Amino acid sequence: MDMAALQNRLREFAQARDWEQFHTPKNLAMALAAEAGELLEIFQWLTDQQARAIIESEADLQLVRDELADILIYLIRLADVLGISLEDAVEAKLQRNERRYPVELARGNATKYNPRS
């Protein structure tokens, strides 16, 4: 995926429609969270087994694809509006996670996942 090209295309899409006025950081954060809510809605009543089986239904999978696309679109727009490089942000976070959760300590225990810790 050419992230820079996609970012430009999304910016031009908004500019052509005079929608940049709506794309404030607050509004984009809200839109992203609303799409994350729609993603939850797909899975909320499913057992873990049913949730995994979603890949066998093209119709259900298309619902998920649409939500993931919307989330990525708003994520890229928000990064663009704030001048943030998603690539750099992810790289920095991954390096931090690698230091924070060394394999030998993180493996086979769920410390990270314990709400008490």
Added chain:
Amino acid sequence: MDMAALQNRLREFAQARDWEQFHTPKNLAMALAAEAGELLEIFQWLTDQQARAIIESEADLQLVRDELADILIYLIRLADVLGISLEDAVEAKLQRNERRYPVELARGNATKYNPRS
């Protein structure tokens, strides 16, 4: 950004820590939405003007960068677990949006943004 390489790196990170058991579609959707909630928290009490001014504070911007990185990481993991191509999903969505919001109709009116429509 090399999305395929990033997807592999995140998968290996989870595998090395035996964390794939936690990365079910349901859990990843929840984690993504939780990070979207943390993003909201940064902006929730700010005026639009203060929200835009966030780019002048390196500390605040770093908070946003971290949340965007977390959201992208969970987005990529969820796509990976479900065998979804984010690139194809976004392309399909963009083509649909272009048909749905033709410039001449969308420009200068806020129909899309009217909750009543």
Added chain:
Amino acid sequence: MDMAALQNRLREFAQARDWEQFHTPKNLAMALAAEAGELLEIFQWLTDQQARAIIESEADLQLVRDELADILIYLIRLADVLGISLEDAVEAKLQRNERRYPVELARGNATKYNPRS
């Protein structure tokens, strides 16, 4: 719970601190969603069994209590700011749900819960 008394108390709390300026409908909706995100965070990596077992840990349960309280507080504030009666809203919704999901049809099938329907 005396909802009207609670609503007044929350309004006075905000007024005394000159915080009503922050309590716009948009901001309160964001704050409520951010707290819902924190609630997700508590449960996101737990199995259903672990999530149920949370009631055995006073410390974990306190985390949940705090989030539920925050959500209810913002819900009441938002209703107050918009002049909405939560009691009437819930009553109307319950009557609709009773018509929409008659026991004989809803019982023993998960139609409501099928993302395809």
Added chain:
Amino acid sequence: MDMAALQNRLREFAQARDWEQFHTPKNLAMALAAEAGELLEIFQWLTDQQARAIIESEADLQLVRDELADILIYLIRLADVLGISLEDAVEAKLQRNERRYPVELARGNATKYNPRS
């Protein structure tokens, strides 16, 4: 609002439809967050002024009423499933907030609302 009566009514509604199997803490937290996302969707593209003006449109206000009702319903169900008293939870939180944000310190400054603090 008689919260205890409402809690009983919601429990009986779920029992009559054999829906208690779906009402796990995880699922209810997801459903609550998904409804919070729908609430965001109503406000996401509105200016603060437009968001306030929503009270002049009965149709828009009805959308908000429906979302607030759904959120309250899932909140009460989740509290019920975990044996949490919403009344006690809110009372404890309010007492904490009163200690944490004394009027003389909180008034006229936005410390709480400053992401840097």
